[in-house]
Structures are given as structure tokens and as C-alpha cells.
Amino acid sequence: MDNLNKNNHEHINEHQHDHNHEHHHQHGGVKDYMTAVAEYRKTFASKQDVIDKTPDPAVRDMILRMEQIGCSTAFDRFDTQKPQCSFGLAGVCCRICNMGPCKITPKSPRGVCGADADLIVARNMLRSLAGGTAAHGAHGREVILALRYAAEGKLNLPILGKDILINSAKKFGLETEGKTINQIAIELSDVLLDDMSRSLPDEYKTIKAFAPEERQKVWRDMDILPISAYHEVFESLHRTNEATDGDWKNIMKEFGRCGLTFLYSGVVAPAIATDSLFGPPIRKTSKVNVGALEEGYVNIAVHGHLPILVSEIVKQGQSEEFIKLAKEKGAKGIKFYGICCTGLSSMYRYNGVIPLSNSVGAELVLGTGALDLWVADVQDVFPGIMDVARCFKTTVVTTSDSARLPGAEHYAYDHHHSNISETENLARKIVTRAIESFTERRDIPVFIPPYEVDAEVGFSYEYLEKEFGSMKPIADAIKSGKILGIINLVGCCNPRVVYERAIVDIADKLLENNILILTNGCASFPLLKLGFCNKNALRKAGDGLKSFLGENLPPVWHVGECVDNTRSSEIFGGVAQELGVQLKDMPYGLASPEWANEKGIGASYSFRLMGINSYHCVYPPAHGSENVMNFILDSSETLGSKMNIDVDPIKLADKIISDFKEKRAALGWDK
Numbered sequence: 001m002d003n004l005n006k007n008n009h010e011h012i013n014e015h016q017h018d019h020n021h022e023h024h025h026q027h028g029g030v031k032d033y034m035t036a037v038a039e040y041r042k043t044f045a046s047k048q049d050v051i052d053k054t055p056d057p058a059v060r061d062m063i064l065r066m067e068q069i070g071c072s073t074a075f076d077r078f079d080t081q082k083p084q085c086s087f088g089l090a091g092v093c094c095r096i097c098n099m100g101p102c103k104i105t106p107k108s109p110r111g112v113c114g115a116d117a118d119l120i121v122a123r124n125m126l127r128s129l130a131g132g133t134a135a136h137g138a139h140g141r142e143v144i145l146a147l148r149y150a151a152e153g154k155l156n157l158p159i160l161g162k163d164i165l166i167n168s169a170k171k172f173g174l175e176t177e178g179k180t181i182n183q184i185a186i187e188l189s190d191v192l193l194d195d196m197s198r199s200l201p202d203e204y205k206t207i208k209a210f211a212p213e214e215r216q217k218v219w220r221d222m223d224i225l226p227i228s229a230y231h232e233v234f235e236s237l238h239r240t241n242e243a244t245d246g247d248w249k250n251i252m253k254e255f256g257r258c259g260l261t262f263l264y265s266g267v268v269a270p271a272i273a274t275d276s277l278f279g280p281p282i283r284k285t286s287k288v289n290v291g292a293l294e295e296g297y298v299n300i301a302v303h304g305h306l307p308i309l310v311s312e313i314v315k316q317g318q319s320e321e322f323i324k325l326a327k328e329k330g331a332k333g334i335k336f337y338g339i340c341c342t343g344l345s346s347m348y349r350y351n352g353v354i355p356l357s358n359s360v361g362a363e364l365v366l367g368t369g370a371l372d373l374w375v376a377d378v379q380d381v382f383p384g385i386m387d388v389a390r391c392f393k394t395t396v397v398t399t400s401d402s403a404r405l406p407g408a409e410h411y412a413y414d415h416h417h418s419n420i421s422e423t424e425n426l427a428r429k430i431v432t433r434a435i436e437s438f439t440e441r442r443d444i445p446v447f448i449p450p451y452e453v454d455a456e457v458g459f460s461y462e463y464l465e466k467e468f469g470s471m472k473p474i475a476d477a478i479k480s481g482k483i484l485g486i487i488n489l490v491g492c493c494n495p496r497v498v499y500e501r502a503i504v505d506i507a508d509k510l511l512e513n514n515i516l517i518l519t520n521g522c523a524s525f526p527l528l529k530l531g532f533c534n535k536n537a538l539r540k541a542g543d544g545l546k547s548f549l550g551e552n553l554p555p556v557w558h559v560g561e562c563v564d565n566t567r568s569s570e571i572f573g574g575v576a577q578e579l580g581v582q583l584k585d586m587p588y589g590l591a592s593p594e595w596a597n598e599k600g601i602g603a604s605y606s607f608r609l610m611g612i613n614s615y616h617c618v619y620p621p622a623h624g625s626e627n628v629m630n631f632i633l634d635s636s637e638t639l640g641s642k643m644n645i646d647v648d649p650i651k652l653a654d655k656i657i658s659d660f661k662e663k664r665a666a667l668g669w670d671k
Contacts, residue, residue, distance in 0.1 A: 033117075033623040037089045040619060043647040044082070045498045047075040055504040056529055058290050061449040062364035071391050073363040074384065078495035091121040092624030097242035104624060113243050121625035122248035122255075123240040125632070128621075129258050129605070130236035132598035135379055136266030137196060137229045138402065139305050139563060142378075143273040144192045145417065146308045150277060151185035154420050157311070159185055160279035168272045171209040185276065192269045198228040206264040212573070214582055215610060222638055224256030229265035232258045252631050259609055262602035271566035274345075278307060281348040281458035281560060289529040291452030292354045293370040296332045298438040300431070302346055302353070303339035303362060304377030305561070309399050309413070310342050312427035313375060314350045322431050329439050334431070339365065340380045341521060341561035348458040348560065355455075358522035360493040360596075363388045369446045373434035378403040380492075380522070380597070392444055395437040397430055409433065455533040459518075459557040461570040467553075471571075475578035478587065479669055482544035484514040485587030485660035486575070488568040489556075491523045491603065492596035494618055500526035502593035502617045502649035507532055509653035511555050514542035515660065518571060521562035523594065532556040565603060569610070584611025584640040585667060587660035591615040593649055608641040613659060615644045615652050 047063065054060050066073050087093040092104040094111050102111030102120070110116050115123070149155035159165065159181055169176050169188045176184055195206045204226055207216065219225050226232045236258050239245035245254075293299065300317060302310045316322055317334045326334050338346050338355040339362050346353035357365045359380035366374065366388040374389060374396045386407050389396045396408040401415045411426050411433075413419055419426075468474065477483045487510055493499060503526050507517060511532075519527050531537050533556050538546055541555040549555060559567035576586050590607040592600055595618055604614040620643075622629040633643045644659075646652040664670050 032626075033090050033092075034086055036623050037086045040623070040647070041083060041086070041089065044078075044084070044496045047079050050075055050495075050499045053498045053501055055501055055526060056289070056451070058449040058451040058529070059361060059364060059499060062290070062361075062367055065447050066364065066367045066388075069367075069391070071363075071367060071388055072384070073367075073388075074360050074382065074495055075499070077384065087624075089621055090624035091124050091621035091628075092117050094120045094123070096123065096240065099242075115246070118248040118625045118627045119246060119251070121622050121628040122251040125601070125620065125622060125628060126236050126251050126255050126258065127240050128598045129255055129262065129601050130233045132600070132602040133229060133236075133258050133262040133266055134233050135597075135599050136262055136270070136563065136602065137233070139379070140266055140270035140273070141193070141196060142306050142308065143270045143277065144189050144196070147185055147273045147277045148189035148193075149417075149420050151182040151189070155308070155423060156421075157277060157308070157423075159277055161276040164272070164280060165276035168276065172205055173209075188276070189273065192265075192273060195228055195269065196265045197230045199231060201227050204228070204260075204264065206268055207260065210264065210268055212583065212610075218611075218639065219256070219260065219609070222253075222256060224253060224260060226257040226261045229261035232261045248625070248628060252628065255605075256609070259602060259605045263606040263609060266602065267563050267606060268566055270563045274307065274563070278311065278349055280460050280462050283456065283458040283463055284348065284351075285454050286347050286457050287354045287452055288356075288455045288533075289452045290356055290365060290368055290448060291450045293337065293356070293368055293448050294332075294335060295370060295446050295448070297335040298326045298331045298333070298373075298434050299335050299337065299371045300373045300375065300434045301337045301339050301356070301365065301371050302342045302375045302377075303359075304342045304375075304381055304399075304403070305340070305379045306377045306400065307342065307345045307349070309423060309426060310346060310375065310377065311350070312423050313430050314346060314353060316424070316427045317431045317434070318350075318352065322435070325432075326435050326438070329435055331435070331438055334434070337365075337371070341563075342375075342377060344520070344524065344561040355525065355528060358493050358525040360495065360499060360522075361525070366392060366394060368448050369444045370448055372437040372441055373397065373430070375399060375430060376403065376405060376408065379599075381405070393437075393441050395433060397433065399426075399430075451529075453529065453531045453534060455528045455531075455558065456535065456554045457528075457533065457558040459559050460567050461574055464571065465574075471574040471578045474571075475575045477544075477548040478575065479579060481664075481669065482514065482548045483516050484544070484657070485589070485663070486516045486518060486572065487588070487656060488565065488572075488590045488607070489517050489519045489523055489527070489593075490521045490562065490565060490568075490590065491592030492594060492600050493522050493525075494594040494596040497594050497617050497647070497649075500594075502652075503527065504530060504532075505649040506591060506593055506653045506656075507556065508540060509650060510656060511537075511540045511545065512542055513657050514545040515657070516545060517556040518559055518568045519556055520559045520564045520568065523592065524558055527556050528558065533558050562599070562603070565606070572612070581667065582611065585663065586612075587663040588612050589615055589656055589659065591652070591656065593617040593652065604643065608635060608639055608643060611640040613641050613644060615656055617645070617647050617649055617652060619645055
């Protein structure tokens, strides 16, 4: 038995039966998992639950407004899907070949090809992780190419993060002396692209340069060091094909390799490239929530994940030329608003981009009727926004060949990026179209709930070193107990739970217990909107955390968009290094209470690969296999981490607090 299985499945072996008892095992398993799924399904929220329990009154007002005008949203569609398919929730519905679909029942414990519940669930989980790796990896590829194109002069963007570029190049062992910034950028992009796409097995350079030695040994012993991101996604789809890999344990070994490529080519690599090109974030104060929308302006929303074209759109829209043109058409000027990760990236890199909502709430923002143009780039853009946009005559433009929407106008780079030099012209066309849309929408009624707040944003390792002089003050505060631990509170939002409620409830409980919160991505929006990233939120913090933060810092540090989990990891690593403690032994955690998409699987697994526990209110679709579910939930023997799930956010917060206290006691830090 290989190292991965030898260590991680000793506790599973007692549940495994020989061939003669296999059918009995599967029959009992079907009954058990169907019962578990039925109970889990009862916890799913309804639209009325959201109206009654949302932490954000603007969300309630907008849901009621959309209901009043007869416009459906994700919350309506979630209700109409009930009851969700039990076999799909359990992960035992297989559609990989055309002999099915097959589902595991007492009558049919195996699919047509002979796949049992373990194999079907394992294949489905690996394919989901491969999808998430491809999504983050595609984001990474775009920004790495942008860095290279800028260095080559094909893209008219300055390289602003010179220090980050040079320091990253040195970590890879690249020679920087006597070379121009452009030469270094090209060489660095080549290394990152090589890790993403090589076919010939070789050292994964990003892992070698950025992963702790202790972790590299763990992964080597488990035999999960990958070849490249493309290869592992390719291999994941290959081995889960019909009648290929029939061993669920071998499939889950590939899960480990794919997870590492998600982390290093889908998270670390794009963070390096983005910060090298655009520079690190700068701490600033931003208005947040729909109350910051203003009538009378040409209002443009930027939505998605990629910063390259969006950066030029914002630049052109804030130029005197286009502001003058907007005023000539009767507008007061031009304003920008952010949805999802493009909104967060824009918020801390450009002045005046106001974040409004994550992807689940995007339709509610459109429903205000205040937006003239919606820029949809890639990922987390629901097709349902088109129905709402038509209701309010909002123009939607798509900006990527990878992500088109029926009825949207298309201004984008082509599949081969042959028109990358046309970035400025594309941006000018889009801003011009926004002004035209403003003139076409004068009769549209506007409804803006009056809720807005200021938020402190733009935290990073670099900022904290400047603020504190080093990581030592944070390390000292953790060791002394002023800070009980640090949580990275991130992830998607999911209609299965009351929209944004779990995130807020967990944040309240953790702050009260002196746990410092880092946040980014979709989960950060309720924390932004409801004042957690404001210094006034210090009243929510326990005495120890409050005394450490003083009067200058909020209790929740916003570090950026979803790929900026790297910033949280840098902070985790810097503090642990200061204390001389391994990451897996620190009172750290990742909480993704409402995760929803395939990227969420990769994000939480990335932290578990580093030995850090993850915490959730949503189960993975693996109830149908006790073996696979146990593999996912408990990797303490191999990685030193667990995936913890409780549909009750308060109980989940209690589990985080309890685990942190155990970590502190093991380190001798308990009082």
C-alpha cells in the first residue's frame, strides 16, 4: 500500500469488506447516506429565510423589490429546485459515460461498468477539483501572459511591482543583476508558465521556491508532487474516464496532485504575476454597499476575475476626455462599482471603485436600476443576470472569449490574444457604450436602499511589516494570548444557507473570543458591507484583541480577491516563522462557511495541504461513500489537518475556538 493510503486509511480499513461481503456493505451504506442526505437537505434555506434572517437590510429590501416587480433571482430559482436530487447531493450519480446515468441504490450497488459508490464519488470529487484548478489556472495564465506581454511591449501597461518581481525572481534562483525589469519579467513568466504547462516530468519550480521544506517532504512521502497544472487536470479527466482507473484510493492520490497545482499555479502564481504587474495593494478607505450608488452618473459595474482589460476601462472612464463626454450627455460624471473579485481587485488598486456585492447578490444590485453598463469578464457571472439586465435596459458587455452571455455585447481579446495591443481601443469602446446606455435609460426607475459604510481595505504582508516593523508584534500577541489565533474567513456564498448569515455569525463569535480575522473573495462582502472592516467594529472584539489592535486597525483585515489567499498564507507563514513553529501546529484555520463552486474545493484543500484545518457549513457531495468522505474530512495522519463541517455556524465557530485552544495548549501557550 502506498504512503498516502497507508497513513490516511488505517481508520478506514475496518470498514472495508472482502468481495463476498461487498454487496451487504453497499446496501447498508445506501440506507445510511440517503438518511444523512435527507437530514442535511432539511437545513437548506428558503427565500423567506433570507428575507427574515439576512444580516444585511439592503439584501432584504432588494429581494422584496425584485419580488414586487416580478424579477426572479438566485433565491427564487433555488426554491424552485427543491427538493434537490439526493443522489446528486450524495455524489453517487455518474454521468461520465453514455451507458447511464447510473446511481447507487440497494437494487443496483454498481454502475453498468461495475463502479461502486466509492469509485463514483471519488471520480466526481476529482473532476470537481480539476474544474476548480482549471478555473483558477485560467485566471493565472491570463495574468502571467499579461505580465509577459507588458514586458515585451505588446500590452501598454507599466510594471509597477518591481520589488515583488525581483524578490520572486530571486526565490526561483533567477539571476537579476545587470538585467532590465522587462527581461526579469519575461524570465519569471516563463518559469510560471512552465510549471503550468510542462508535459515532461521535472521539478515543479513554484513548489520548490515557495513551499516550506517540511511540507515538500510530506508531499514527497505521499507521492503527490505534481508534474504541471495542465498535466494533472489532463490526468484527472483521463483517469476518471469510463473504464480507466477503478481504484478509488488511486484516484484520491491524484486528488492530492491536482490540489497542489491548484495552490501553486492557480493561487500563488497569479498572485506573483498580478502584484508584479500592478503592484501590491495600498491600504485605503472605501465606501461599500448599494447605498453608495448614485443616480445621475454614468454608472459602470465591473464583475468577474481578471484585472487586465478592467484596469484600462477604469483608467479611460476616469479620464477628463470621457468625463467631459458624459457631462455633455447630461450625466454628472462617471462612477465605477465592483462585483465579485474584479470589484475587490479594483477597489484597492484604483481610486473610486466601490464594491457592492458578491456573485450571488449580483442580480439584486442590477435590480436597483442604477447601473448603465455591466462589464462581465470571467467566472462567477451567473447567466441569470441577463434577465435582470433586460428588465432595466442595462447594457451587458462580455470581455473574454471564455465567457460569453446570450444577448450581451462582446468587446474582448480573441482566443489567441492576437489583439492584446488593442486593449486601449477595447476599453474606449466599452466606456463609450456606457455613456450611450446612460442616454438610453433615462426613463428607468431607480431604487437604492440607503445602506452604506466605510471599510478599511488593502492589507498585505508588506503593509503589516511596514505598520509593525516586522511580524514580531503579531507573533508576540498570539503567544501571549491577546490574540487566540488567526482565521482566514473566505469562500463563496451559497443559497443552501441563509445568504451571508453564516459568515457574519461566525465572525461575531470569533472576534468576541479574540480571534483575528483575515478575509478575501466573496465571503468578504458581508464583512465589508456590515462594518467589520471598519475601526468602529473594535467594539465587537474581545479585550485582548482590542488591546492589540489599538485605535488604528479594524478587527477584520481585508487582503483582496479570492486568489489573494496567498496574502493570508504569507501572513500565516511570517508569524509562524517568527515563532519557530510549523504552520500545522499554529492556531490557524481557514473558514469557508458558504462555499459553493468547484474552486471552493481547491481553496479549502490547499490550506489542508499546508496542515491547516478548514471549517464549513456546507458538505462536499460525498455522503455516498464513507471511505471517500472520511478521506476528505480527515487527513490528520498524512497532512496533519481536517475538514470540519457543521451546518450550525455558531457550533462551527465553537469548534474553531476549541481547536485553537488545543493548538495553544500543545505549544504550551495556554494560561
